[in-house]
Amino acid sequence: MNEADFIARLRGIATDPAARGLADDTALLGDLVLTHDMIVEGVHFLPDDTPQDIAWKLVAVNLSDLAAKGAAPLGVLLGYSLSGDAAWDAAFVAGLDDVLRRFDVPLLGGDTVRPPAGAPRSFGLTAIGRAPATGAPARGGVRPGDQIWVTGTIGNAGVGLAMRLGEIEPGATCMAAYSRPLPQLALGAALAPHVHAMMDISDGLLIDAERMAAASDCQIALMLEAVPLSAALLAVRPDVLDTRLAAATAGDDYQLLFAADPAQAEAIRSLAATEGIAVTAIGHAAVGAGLRLTHRAQRVALPERLGFAH
Amino acid sequence: MNEADFIARLRGIATDPAARGLADDTALLGDLVLTHDMIVEGVHFLPDDTPQDIAWKLVAVNLSDLAAKGAAPLGVLLGYSLSGDAAWDAAFVAGLDDVLRRFDVPLLGGDTVRPPAGAPRSFGLTAIGRAPATGAPARGGVRPGDQIWVTGTIGNAGVGLAMRLGEIEPGATCMAAYSRPLPQLALGAALAPHVHAMMDISDGLLIDAERMAAASDCQIALMLEAVPLSAALLAVRPDVLDTRLAAATAGDDYQLLFAADPAQAEAIRSLAATEGIAVTAIGHAAVGAGLRLTHRAQRVALPERLGFAH
Structure with missing residues (x-):
């Protein structure tokens, strides 16, 4: 099953209007915009990318989803897999601090796990933003003539x-x-x-x-x-x-x-x-x-x- | 670096009051309670646990964090790693549907990735709830005599x-x-x-x-x-x-x-x-x-x- 097939199945169970049919990269809950993106070693980043760059990318790809909805970031939750390398993990935290300060977004919480040795690095981030007063533009609003x-x-x-x-x-x-x-x-x-x-x-x-x-x-x-x-x-x-x-x-x-x-x-x-x-x-x-x-x-x-x- | 050491480092950068010093399993944003927990094969579940049981546990552990804050669940975002086995993934979706219906919680969004072959299964969930009007009880509020x-x-x-x-x-x-x-x-x-x-x-x-x-x-x-x-x-x-x-x-x-x-x-x-x-x-x-x-x-x-x- 590829990503598209899997999402089609999820769509069958995501019937709440806030899910926007899973067609929009973000969910809307009241005036909040929520997004969760993961990045995986060997898929979304190279094994020898620096931990600072990986932290940057993890935050940036999620904030980019908020940007597309015109949302102002309120905070993020981090899903972190310990790397087994203390210096690498410390450098990731330093990079995370850097990117969060750069975009003025607080770290609110999350979870840390220790995967089995040899597992590819994998990180998740949930970003929460406030939708603009005029509403969050959807992906599906294009009109002929636009x-x-x-x-x-x-x-x-x-x-x-x-x-x-x-x-x-x-x-x-x-x-x-x-x-x-x-x-x-x-x-x-x-x-x-x-x-x-x-x-x-x-x-x-x-x-x-x-x-x-x-x-x-x-x-x-x-x-x-x-x-x-x-x-x-x-x-x-x-x-x-x-x-x-x-x-x-x-x-x-x-x-x-x-x-x-x-x-x-x-x-x-x-x-x-x-x-x-x-x-x-x-x-x-x-x-x-x-x-x-x-x-x-x-x-x-x-x-x-x-x-x-x- | 173990989980406690890593969280201690994160605490140094999570200075926003909504993070509650990362001491509370959940974050508070206005009247919303947010939590993100991951489960990893070989750590939080057995390789031959059924996909339905794993989906149940993923949702239940996150809703349990909301329960501890007295929060009413509003929705979840799923971070899913495709297993490479279509029947397994389909059974996971069926199990997810089952547990979300059981607790009347909508799936709002998330992300799907395809990790490299052979990587241990790893899933994340973000759960969002509404805090009780009287406030979400913290972990750190115990008073002598209680x-x-x-x-x-x-x-x-x-x-x-x-x-x-x-x-x-x-x-x-x-x-x-x-x-x-x-x-x-x-x-x-x-x-x-x-x-x-x-x-x-x-x-x-x-x-x-x-x-x-x-x-x-x-x-x-x-x-x-x-x-x-x-x-x-x-x-x-x-x-x-x-x-x-x-x-x-x-x-x-x-x-x-x-x-x-x-x-x-x-x-x-x-x-x-x-x-x-x-x-x-x-x-x-x-x-x-x-x-x-x-x-x-x-x-x-x-x-x-x-x-x-x-």
């Missing part, structure tokens, strides 16, 4: 992972995007009242856009040439279709993907400028289903792999 | 585990106590306004009472002859000091341990009678520190192992 936007640039973390694996020369910007993703909390909160739908890009722009289209029962058409790539990425990759498809399927971006009425474009640009983060319209929603890709007005077939499917 | 009470009977699960391991003839009551613990939600909610301190007994009566004494900066004196043992336990074990020490250190009871003014005794007995669950006064709190044990008025030295220290 513009589709992303924050920041796409694909840096994928290049950073290649650098981390020694496949290409290291560069600071992409390496940092891989090891120290920045959840877009302030921008997410600012955008929330202006969007119809919002989610974070964790598994890849294309796979996450496809999920947004499915949850919204509409089609999303993306112009690959509009997908924002960083100067750091374009310094090591040529600006060709393959580069753009690789960036759009690499995952680990932790940027926001959102849909809004075109009349909101000016407000959205202005809010993003205030936060000092780029926003780019990369397509639109239409009546229909699934994902539709073009590159410089030419139709592009969907790649077999749209992103990181667990 | 009576110390437990709900139900102690030691059944420990005997059930021995039965499960084939060490003694199986018996239904103790086996069920091991595989299907019952969080004392209704009684916990009823007792909360009447107690000074409350916690659940997960690692063993003695180790948990010692933790309560330490958190409360007082001494707890327990009369081992008063510790309530079930008829099912006494059918397979003689009523001698060793049996009582084994029961009081076995863990997995998920009964409530609480402290209250002796003037509350009648109210407490009456509430317990209404719920149909026994409550037993097993000792008292005094000025001092640590745990003090007696058996039929004879002082008993603390056993080396007070319970299940992870």
Whole structure:
């Protein structure tokens, strides 16, 4: 059974409205937004990633889910598996302190277990946030005619992972995007009242856009040439279709993907400028289903792999 | 680094009042009580325990933490590691559905990961509850002069585990106590306004009472002859000091341990009678520190192992 099959089964028992059909990465309980993400050695991080980077990623991926709902973080609960290496565990706590201070989020509690020797490292985090007064945008709210936007640039973390694996020369910007993703909390909160739908890009722009289209029962058409790539990425990759498809399927971006009425474009640009983060319209929603890709007005077939499917 | 050392380090960074110094198994956020517990194969359950029983235990241990705060469950988030065995995963979902229906708690969300092949099974659950209007009793509120009470009977699960391991003839009551613990939600909610301190007994009566004494900066004196043992336990074990020490250190009871003014005794007995669950006064709190044990008025030295220290 893969993740999708398992979640389909869980959906059958998660009938409470607060679960949002398990389609939204987060749950809503009153005005609280709740999310729980796990990261596992060899799946979500490399065995020799530093404990500080792993702590950062564990917190950042969960806060990114809150950011996508426009929520202000209230605290986290940590599920920690002792590593059997005291110095490693101590470095993890130091890294955890660092990332929690950086985003001003308190550690509220959790649980610590000692797994059998040799088990892969595995960590969980529950993050709790307060939804914006205007409500938490769902993944499934896209309406035909909406513009589709992303924050920041796409694909840096994928290049950073290649650098981390020694496949290409290291560069600071992409390496940092891989090891120290920045959840877009302030921008997410600012955008929330202006969007119809919002989610974070964790598994890849294309796979996450496809999920947004499915949850919204509409089609999303993306112009690959509009997908924002960083100067750091374009310094090591040529600006060709393959580069753009690789960036759009690499995952680990932790940027926001959102849909809004075109009349909101000016407000959205202005809010993003205030936060000092780029926003780019990369397509639109239409009546229909699934994902539709073009590159410089030419139709592009969907790649077999749209992103990181667990 | 063991669990206690790691938690001591975490305590250094968990300075928010809502964390209650990480001394309480749960966190408080407004009127919400939050808890996150993990269970790991080979540590908290046996490799051949059924997926239904494991799902039950995962939910029950977390709801038991809510029960100890008098909280009414609002929902849970599941952290699931796919087993690589579709039938096993499907049976887990069926068991999860069963236990969530039994306690009327909705599944709100969570995360699913696929760990590397051969990794021990590991699951996490976050449970969210609403604190009672009178406030959630802390672990550290015991006052000298308080009576110390437990709900139900102690030691059944420990005997059930021995039965499960084939060490003694199986018996239904103790086996069920091991595989299907019952969080004392209704009684916990009823007792909360009447107690000074409350916690659940997960690692063993003695180790948990010692933790309560330490958190409360007082001494707890327990009369081992008063510790309530079930008829099912006494059918397979003689009523001698060793049996009582084994029961009081076995863990997995998920009964409530609480402290209250002796003037509350009648109210407490009456509430317990209404719920149909026994409550037993097993000792008292005094000025001092640590745990003090007696058996039929004879002082008993603390056993080396007070319970299940992870």
